[in-house]
Amino acid sequence: MRSVDDDRTARAAIRDEALRLFALDGPDRVTVRRIGEAAGVSAALVVHHFGSKEALRETVDRHVVGLLEGIFDELAANPDPADDGRASLADALLRRLPPDSPVPAYLARLLPGDDPAGARLFRRLFEAARRHAPTPERAAFLLVNDLAVLLLRHRIADVLGTDPLSREGLARWTAEAATGYEKGRT
Amino acid sequence: MRSVDDDRTARAAIRDEALRLFALDGPDRVTVRRIGEAAGVSAALVVHHFGSKEALRETVDRHVVGLLEGIFDELAANPDPADDGRASLADALLRRLPPDSPVPAYLARLLPGDDPAGARLFRRLFEAARRHAPTPERAAFLLVNDLAVLLLRHRIADVLGTDPLSREGLARWTAEAATGYEKGRT
DNA sequence: GACTCGACTAAACAGTTGTTTAGTATCCTA
DNA sequence: TAGGATACTAAACAACTGTTTAGTCGAGTC
Numbered sequence: 001m002r003s004v005d006d007d008r009t010a011r012a013a014i015r016d017e018a019l020r021l022f023a024l025d026g027p028d029r030v031t032v033r034r035i036g037e038a039a040g041v042s043a044a045l046v047v048h049h050f051g052s053k054e055a056l057r058e059t060v061d062r063h064v065v066g067l068l069e070g071i072f073d074e075l076a077a078n079p080d081p082a083d084d085g086r087a088s089l090a091d092a093l094l095r096r097l098p099p100d101s102p103v104p105a106y107l108a109r110l111l112p113g114d115d116p117a118g119a120r121l122f123r124r125l126f127e128a129a130r131r132h133a134p135t136p137e138r139a140a141f142l143l144v145n146d147l148a149v150l151l152l153r154h155r156i157a158d159v160l161g162t163d164p165l166s167r168e169g170l171a172r173w174t175a176e177a178a179t180g181y182e183k184g185r186t
Numbered sequence: 187m188r189s190v191d192d193d194r195t196a197r198a199a200i201r202d203e204a205l206r207l208f209a210l211d212g213p214d215r216v217t218v219r220r221i222g223e224a225a226g227v228s229a230a231l232v233v234h235h236f237g238s239k240e241a242l243r244e245t246v247d248r249h250v251v252g253l254l255e256g257i258f259d260e261l262a263a264n265p266d267p268a269d270d271g272r273a274s275l276a277d278a279l280l281r282r283l284p285p286d287s288p289v290p291a292y293l294a295r296l297l298p299g300d301d302p303a304g305a306r307l308f309r310r311l312f313e314a315a316r317r318h319a320p321t322p323e324r325a326a327f328l329l330v331n332d333l334a335v336l337l338l339r340h341r342i343a344d345v346l347g348t349d350p351l352s353r354e355g356l357a358r359w360t361a362e363a364a365t366g367y368e369k370g371r372t
Numbered sequence: 373g374a375c376t377c378g379a380c381t382a383a384a385c386a387g388t389t390g391t392t393t394a395g396t397a398t399c400c401t402a
Numbered sequence: 403t404a405g406g407a408t409a410c411t412a413a414a415c416a417a418c419t420g421t422t423t424a425g426t427c428g429a430g431t432c
Contacts, residue, residue: 010409028214032390042411044391049409053390112294112337122341140346141362148334151298155308160326176327196379218420228381233421235379240420 006040011049013039018046019060023102026109027057061117064106068121071096072128088177089125089146091170104165108151149173192226197235199225204232205246209288212295213243247303250292254307257282258314274363275311275332277356290351294337335359 006013017038021030032053036043050056075092090104097103110118125143133139149156149164162169192199203224207216218239222229236242261278276290283289296304311329319325335342335350348355 026214028212031388033388041409044393044412045410047391108298111341112298114340119341119344122338123345126345136346137358137362138365140342141359144334144338144342145331147338148330151337152308152330152333155297155305156326156330158305159309159312160322172323173327176323179324217418219418227379230382230421230423231380238420 010039010041010045014041014046014049014056015060015063018056019064019106020102022057022060023105023109027053058117060106061110061115064103064110065117065121065124067103068093068107069124072124088149088170088174089143090149090165091174094165094167094170104150104153108153111147112151145177196225196227196231200227200232200235200242201246201249204242205249205292206288208243208246209291209295213239244303246292247296247301250289250296251303251307251310253289254279254293255310258310274335274356274360275329276335276351277360280351280353280356290336290339294339297333298337331363 008016014035018030018035021035021038024030032046033043035056036046039046046056047053050059071093074096093104107121111122112118125147126139129139129143130136133142153163153165156173157163157169160169162172164170164173194202200221204216204221207221207224210216218232219229221242222232225232232242233239236245257279260282279290293307297308298304311333312325315325315329316322319328339349339351342359343349343355346355348358350356350359
């Protein structure tokens with residue numbers, strides 16, 4: 001519920017809470033009323049601002065994609081010395097998002113789904129990966145293995161006992177990848 | 187719609203059509219009426235046979251998990267010489283399922299989701315992988331990378347132009363994996 | 373041949389859904 | 403300061419949801 005000293009606009013609060021709830025339960029299980037409640041406004045205001053639930057979902061999609069593009073642009077502009085160049089996407093992401101960010105979970109729903117926004121986002125990621133890999137196949141392979149951690153995060157945590165997206169888990173996972181891969185990137 | 191010369195029991199037809207539709211659109215977007223229609227029966231019969239939509243979903247879960255266990259048992263009993271031992275799970279699966287099987291798509295929804303059945307299944311898969319890997323971390327790494335193809339199938343097909351779960355695509359993907367991994371498995 | 377039981381259906385039911393309506397309050401601008 | 407837009411709400415709405423009810427039909431049993 002939106003607290004009294006929440007200085008976000010109602011519109012932003014609705015968008016943020018929708019993102020959070022969509023990531024948590026999936027858009028289908030989240031009602032407009034619940035979004036309104038979480039944002040501290042009426043259900044009618046949700047559709048007043050966004051037109052429809054579907055349009056809100058598209059707005060959230062664009063918002064998330066926009067966030068990511070910002071991160072990648074910044075990443076391309078001044079490459080992080082801590083990255084080893086091809087180090088994991090998940091790693092770069094986690095270091096730039098608040099630890100309780102709903103974005104990773106939202107991506108895990110967006111990327112494998114049928115939503116065109118997921119396909120568009122994947123294509124962007126692929127283009128980026130393409131620039132550091134000798135062949136398209138290799139780029140796809142590395143990208144997919146990287147994203148897999150995001151998609152199966154909770155399953156991995158379940159069997160290994162460590163969240164692979166935590167600082168410690170990510171280090172171990174990256175080490176495992178380094179052991180498994182040839183260093184070969186040209 | 188169930189045709190006149192469909193010799194499945196109505197119960198089996200409902201279960202099969204539910205599996206197909208769940209895989210296609212996700213359980214939330216599939217109504218009991220639609221399942222009934224696809225199976226050629228009334229909506230009331232669906233709940234008559236399974237108690238509720240939720241119970242039907244659980245039945246379908248168990249059915250799919252049962253199918254997979256059958257495949258794995260058979261695989262363990264007489265290992266396929268075409269497999270190189272640690273060759274992809276997806277590969278083994280695809281060779282044993284009809285080409286239009288909804289099972290891969292269903293798995294892609296089950297495994298990353300919050301459904302306990304997905305977690306249970308993943309644990310089983312992990313135990314199997316554990317037996318061929320030197321450490322739990324390595325087992326998880328190989329398994330996850332293998333499953334990633336299943337989860338991101340359409341995204342990969344989109345950027346590479348070839349379905350990675352087709353005969354040809356799978357061969358190329360496996361080759362890519364072989365290039366990328368150390369051969370080292372002991 | 374009455375009786376039972378399971379498969380099966382059409383129709384009704386109650387709750388929930390996204391959306392609309394009609395209205396109030398608050399702000400900006402001319 | 404009048405007026406028109408904008409933010410916002412409570413209530414109503416129609417469509418759809420999973421489920422229940424009441425019943426028909428047909429195969430098997432005594």
